[in-house]
Amino acid sequence: xxxxxxxxxxxxxxxxxxxxxxxxxxxxxxxxxxxxxxxxxxxxxxxxxxxxxxxxxxxxxxxxxxxxxxxxxxxxxxxxxxxxxxxxxxxxxxxxxxxxxxxxxxxxxxxxxxxxxxxxxxxxxxxxxxxxxxxxxxxxxxxxxxx
Numbered sequence: 001x002x003x004x005x006x007x008x009x010x011x012x013x014x015x016x017x018x019x020x021x022x023x024x025x026x027x028x029x030x031x032x033x034x035x036x037x038x039x040x041x042x043x044x045x046x047x048x049x050x051x052x053x054x055x056x057x058x059x060x061x062x063x064x065x066x067x068x069x070x071x072x073x074x075x076x077x078x079x080x081x082x083x084x085x086x087x088x089x090x091x092x093x094x095x096x097x098x099x100x101x102x103x104x105x106x107x108x109x110x111x112x113x114x115x116x117x118x119x120x121x122x123x124x125x126x127x128x129x130x131x132x133x134x135x136x137x138x139x140x141x142x143x144x145x146x147x
Contacts (some may be wrong), residue, residue, distance in 0.1 A: 007069050010141060014065035014134050015058060021133030022057025025126045026050070038118050041111075057130060060091055064134055080142060084135030088127045095123055 029035050030049065039049065064087045068080070075083040100123070104116040 010138075011062070011065045011069050013141075014068065014137055015061040017137050018061030018064060018130040018134040019054065019058035022060060022126045022130040023050075023054045025129035026053035026057070026122075029122055029125060034118065035122070038115065038122075041115060042109075053126070057126070060095075060127065061130055061134065064088060064091060064130065068134065068138060079135075080138040081132070081135035084138060085128075085131045088131030088134075092123060092127050095127070096120055 027050065030039075030046070038044075039046065064084060067087050068075070068084055072080075072083065075086060077083050077086065100116060100119045104112045104119065109115065
């Protein structure tokens with residue numbers, strides 16, 4: 001198997017695991033009263049929210065996995081977990097500024113700052129779960145590959 005095929009398989013596996021980590025965290029969050037209040041305030045349907053979380057998690061997982069595999073040596077730290085979490089921190093900043101900020105403050109929503117903070121908290125937990133999942137699996141694959 002060529003290096004590029006191996007890299008593509010690794011990226012796909014890491015993206016899948018990261019997306020599932022994101023989705024599981026989202027599912028756990030969705031069971032809380034705060035999440036129910038958030039969904040009600042924003043008129044979010046539960047089934048579509050679960051599907052969107054899966055697709056969003058897979059997309060974010062793909063981006064993080066690609067960057068981790070492709071630019072591994074350029075990311076500070078020697079730990080795959082720390083590298084993954086650094087990438088996820090950048091994703092969190094982008095998601096917060098590009099998606100959540102305009103969605104909450106660009107409308108006439110009452111109590112926008114409160115719902116912005118709730119969304120940010122949910123994203124921290126979901127993206128953290130994704131980063132830990134990707135970093136852990138990358139470390140395991142790297143150990144397995146190097147032996």
